[in-house]
Amino acid sequence: MRLGRSVLGWLRRRDPGYRTVRRAARLTLVASVSFYGCRYGLGSTVLATYALFATVATGEFAQLPGDASQRARTLLAALPMAWVLVAIGTVLAWSTWAAAAGMLVVGFAVAFAGVGGPRLVGLANAFQLFYILACFPPYQPGTLPARLAGVTLGIVLVSLAEVALWPDPAPVAFPHRLRDAARAVAAFLEGIADVMSGQQGADAEVARRHTPAIRAVEQVRILQLPATQRPMSASVRDRALRDAAAAVHEMLALAESLATERGTTETRDADAARLLRQSAASIRSSGDIALGEAQAAGTDDHLDAAGAALERRRARAGQRADAIRLRVDAIVQAVVEQAGIFATAARVAGGFRTWQATERPATGPDQFWYARRSVLSLYWQQFRAHLTPRSVYFEGAVRLAVALAAARIIAGTFNLLHGFWVLLAILTLLRTSGADTRTTLRPALVGTLIGAVAGGLLLLSSPAPEIYAALLPISMVLAFGLGPLLGVGWSQAMLTLLLIFVFAQLTPVNWQLVGARVVDVLIGAAVGVLAGLLMWPRGASSELRRNAAAYLGAAAEAIAQTVQVLAGKDRTPGALDAARRGKILTDASFAQYHFERHDPRMSYVDWEGVLIAGNRILHGAEALLARDRPGVLAPWPDSAAQLVGWAQRLRSAYADLARQLPQGQIRRPVAPPAAAPDIVDRVDESIRSGETRPEVLRPVEVDVWLAGLTGHIARIQSPPTMPAGHRQKT
Incomplete structure (x- = not known):
C-alpha cells in the first residue's frame, strides 16, 4: 500500500494531470487495434506497418495546440499532406540518390513550414516520418494504395481517440x-x-x-x-x-x-x-x-x-x-x-x-x-521574413534536412537493415545546438544498448511470434508512457524493445535485428552530432546576439526618427520597418534559446530586457506617429529642439549597447542620457499664456515616452537574476 502511494505521488509530480499516462493509454489502444487488425485480421503487413507508424507519428511525435477536438481536426486536416508525402517517398524509393534528394527537399520544407505557426511546428516530425518510412526499399509502387489506407486508418483512429478516450483537459487558451x-x-x-x-x-x-x-x-x-x-x-x-x-x-x-x-x-x-x-x-x-x-x-x-x-x-x-x-x-x-x-x-x-x-x-x-490582407499573402510574408541565414527556423531546417539526406545516402549505400532507423534516430536525438545534441547522445546510446540486449536475449530464448504479439501492448505502454517520464535513455531503451517486438511479427527475425538497431542508432547519432557541430553549433545563442543587436540598433534609429518626424524635420520614418523586421528574427531567436542549454557567456545581459526595450520603442513610436501628423511639435520650436536632442542622445546610448550585444556582454557601461530640461514647465508656460490648442500637450507626451525608454538602459546592462534563458519576472 505504501509503495503504491509512493508510486502515485511520483507520477503526480512527474506527470501533472496525468497527460502522459492518458496519451500512452490512447496510443496503446489505437496502435494495438490497428496493428493486430491489419496484421492478423486482414493478413497485410503493409497495412499493419503504415497504420502503426501513422499512429506513432501523429500520437507520439506530433505536439499539437488546442483542446482534444481542435487537435483531432488538425490531424484530419493534415491527412492529405500525409498522403502526398507517402506517395512521394514511395515513388522515389527506386534510387538511393533520388530518395536522398527528396529527403533534402522534404526535410527542409517540412521543418521550415514551422514558421507558419504552432500547428505546423507540431506536425513537422510526423510529416518527416511519413516520407522517411516510404522512401526506403523495397521499391513497391504497387503497394501505395495499401500504404495510404494504413496511414488513413492510423490518423483517423488517433483523431477519434483524442476526443473519445480519456481526453486531456483543455489548456488555458x-x-x-x-x-x-x-x-x-x-x-x-x-x-x-x-x-x-x-x-x-x-x-x-x-x-x-x-x-x-x-x-x-x-x-x-x-x-x-x-x-x-x-x-x-x-x-x-x-x-x-x-x-x-x-x-x-x-x-x-x-x-x-x-x-x-x-x-x-x-x-x-x-x-x-x-x-x-x-x-x-x-x-x-x-x-x-x-x-x-x-x-x-x-x-x-x-x-x-x-x-x-x-x-x-x-x-x-x-x-x-x-x-x-x-x-x-x-x-x-x-x-x-x-x-x-x-x-x-x-x-x-x-x-x-x-x-x-x-x-x-x-x-x-x-x-x-x-x-x-489575404491569408496566403500573410503566410508568404512570414515565410519570406525567415528566408535568411539569420533566422533560427532557416538554420534548423537546413541542419535537419542535410542530416536526414546524408543519413539516407549512408543507409542506402551500405544497404543497412532497417535503415530508416538511422533517420529516426536523427529525428529523436538532433537538437538545435551542438551542446544539447552531445548531452542527449550518451543516455540515448546507453538506453539503446540496454534495450537491444534485453530484446536480443528474448529473441534467443523465445523466437515464437506469439510471444511478441503478447508483449507488444506492454512495450507500448512503457515506450509511450514511462519512457518520456524517465528521460531520454529510458525512452530509447523502451522504443528499441517496441521496434524489436513489432518487426518480430512482420518478418522472420533473429539476433541480427538487435545488431541492426544498435548500428543504425550509432550511425544516426554520429550523423546528428556532425550536423550539429558543422552547422550553427551554438544554436540560437549566436543568432540571438546578432538579431538582438540589429533590433536594438534599428529601434535606436526609430527613437530619433520618430521625434524628428513629429518636430517636422523628417517625413520618412523608415527605421520602423527595419525595427519590425528585426523584432521578427529576435523573437524567434529568443524563443528557441529559451529551450536550449544555457550558454554561460550569455548571462551578462538581460536579453528579455533587450526585447522589452525594443518593443516599448516600437509600440510607442507607432502610437505617436499613428495619432499625430508630421510636424505636430513645430509650433513650439524650443521644446521640439530639446526633445530632438534628447532623442539623439537616447539613440546614441541604445546604439552603443547594440554594438556591444554581439559580444554577449557590455564591456563599456552606457550611462542613461540626460533628459530634456524644462519640457513640462515650457508647456505650462505656453498654456498660461493663452495657448488652447490640444496639441500643446504633445511635447509632454513625447517627454513621458522618452523618459520611459531611458529607464530600460540600466536594465539591459544588469545580469538577470535567473540563468539566461529561464523565465524571468519583469
Whole structure:
C-alpha cells in the first residue's frame, strides 16, 4: 500500500494531470487495434506497418495546440499532406540518390513550414516520418494504395481517440489569458481612478490590485508561454492577438507610471478619473470580444465616450494648467490610446471588421495592415521574413534536412537493415545546438544498448511470434508512457524493445535485428552530432546576439526618427520597418534559446530586457506617429529642439549597447542620457499664456515616452537574476 502511494505521488509530480499516462493509454489502444487488425485480421503487413507508424507519428511525435477536438481536426486536416508525402517517398524509393534528394527537399520544407505557426511546428516530425518510412526499399509502387489506407486508418483512429478516450483537459487558451489580463489591468486603472477621485483607502486598494495585474499580464508574455499555446501563426487572428497582448503590456507600464506619479495622489482630478474608468470599461469589454463572448458594439460606446471626454478636457486645458497635471494628462492620454489599440486588435481577433482596422490611415504607420490582407499573402510574408541565414527556423531546417539526406545516402549505400532507423534516430536525438545534441547522445546510446540486449536475449530464448504479439501492448505502454517520464535513455531503451517486438511479427527475425538497431542508432547519432557541430553549433545563442543587436540598433534609429518626424524635420520614418523586421528574427531567436542549454557567456545581459526595450520603442513610436501628423511639435520650436536632442542622445546610448550585444556582454557601461530640461514647465508656460490648442500637450507626451525608454538602459546592462534563458519576472 505504501509503495503504491509512493508510486502515485511520483507520477503526480512527474506527470501533472496525468497527460502522459492518458496519451500512452490512447496510443496503446489505437496502435494495438490497428496493428493486430491489419496484421492478423486482414493478413497485410503493409497495412499493419503504415497504420502503426501513422499512429506513432501523429500520437507520439506530433505536439499539437488546442483542446482534444481542435487537435483531432488538425490531424484530419493534415491527412492529405500525409498522403502526398507517402506517395512521394514511395515513388522515389527506386534510387538511393533520388530518395536522398527528396529527403533534402522534404526535410527542409517540412521543418521550415514551422514558421507558419504552432500547428505546423507540431506536425513537422510526423510529416518527416511519413516520407522517411516510404522512401526506403523495397521499391513497391504497387503497394501505395495499401500504404495510404494504413496511414488513413492510423490518423483517423488517433483523431477519434483524442476526443473519445480519456481526453486531456483543455489548456488555458491565449484569448482566455488575454481576457484575464485585460480585466486585471482594468481593475488596476479603476483603482487609480479612485485615488484621483479622492476616495478613502484607494491607495491601499491600488497596491493590492497591482500584484494581480502583474501576474495576469505575465501570463500573456508570448515568448514565455509553452510553444503550443503561442499565437505565433501568420493568420489575422494571431497577429491581432499579439498586438492586443502588446497593448496590455504597455497599458500596465503606463498604469504603473501613473500610480507613482506625484500628481496622481496630490491633486483631485475628476475628469482624468472618469477617463480612466471609461478606458477600463473599454478594456474589459474588449477582452470579452477577443474571446468571442461579446459583440463589438459595446466597445465603440466606451471608446466614443472616452474620446469625447478627452476632447472636453483638452478644450479646458488653458483654464487650469499646472506642471503636475500636465504629466498626468500625458500618461492618461497614452492609456486611452493604448486602450483604443487594444479594442481594435481585440475586435479583429474576434472576427469583427472595424473602420480603424480596415481603412488605411492618411498619415503614420498602418498598425492593422494585416486586417486587409489575404491569408496566403500573410503566410508568404512570414515565410519570406525567415528566408535568411539569420533566422533560427532557416538554420534548423537546413541542419535537419542535410542530416536526414546524408543519413539516407549512408543507409542506402551500405544497404543497412532497417535503415530508416538511422533517420529516426536523427529525428529523436538532433537538437538545435551542438551542446544539447552531445548531452542527449550518451543516455540515448546507453538506453539503446540496454534495450537491444534485453530484446536480443528474448529473441534467443523465445523466437515464437506469439510471444511478441503478447508483449507488444506492454512495450507500448512503457515506450509511450514511462519512457518520456524517465528521460531520454529510458525512452530509447523502451522504443528499441517496441521496434524489436513489432518487426518480430512482420518478418522472420533473429539476433541480427538487435545488431541492426544498435548500428543504425550509432550511425544516426554520429550523423546528428556532425550536423550539429558543422552547422550553427551554438544554436540560437549566436543568432540571438546578432538579431538582438540589429533590433536594438534599428529601434535606436526609430527613437530619433520618430521625434524628428513629429518636430517636422523628417517625413520618412523608415527605421520602423527595419525595427519590425528585426523584432521578427529576435523573437524567434529568443524563443528557441529559451529551450536550449544555457550558454554561460550569455548571462551578462538581460536579453528579455533587450526585447522589452525594443518593443516599448516600437509600440510607442507607432502610437505617436499613428495619432499625430508630421510636424505636430513645430509650433513650439524650443521644446521640439530639446526633445530632438534628447532623442539623439537616447539613440546614441541604445546604439552603443547594440554594438556591444554581439559580444554577449557590455564591456563599456552606457550611462542613461540626460533628459530634456524644462519640457513640462515650457508647456505650462505656453498654456498660461493663452495657448488652447490640444496639441500643446504633445511635447509632454513625447517627454513621458522618452523618459520611459531611458529607464530600460540600466536594465539591459544588469545580469538577470535567473540563468539566461529561464523565465524571468519583469
